[in-house]
C-alpha cells in the first residue's frame with residue numbers, strides 16, 4: 001500500500017480515493033462511523049455522487065449521523081477491499 005506515509009504529521013491523500021468519483025472507479029468501500037452513538041453503516045457511493053458530485057472529497061469532512069435522535073457527526077473510512085483494514089479519511093490525527 002504505502003498510502004500511509006507521513007509528511008510532517010500530515011498524511012498524503014492517495015489519488016485512488018481522493019474524490020467520490022475516484023472511489024467509485026476503484027470500487028472503494030466507504031463506511032461512516034459516529035463517535036457519539038458508536039453506530040456505523042456502509043455509505044452508498046452512488047447516492048453520495050448524486051448529491052455531491054464526483055469531484056467531492058471526503059477528506060477531513062464530517063457528515064451527519066443517520067441514527068434516529070443522534071446529533072453526532074460521522075467520520076468516513078475507506079478500504080480498497082481484500083481484507084485491508086478501514087482507514088479514516090483524515091490527513092491529521
Ligand SMILES: [Zn+2]
Nearest residue numbers: 034037065070
Ligand atoms: Zn450517531
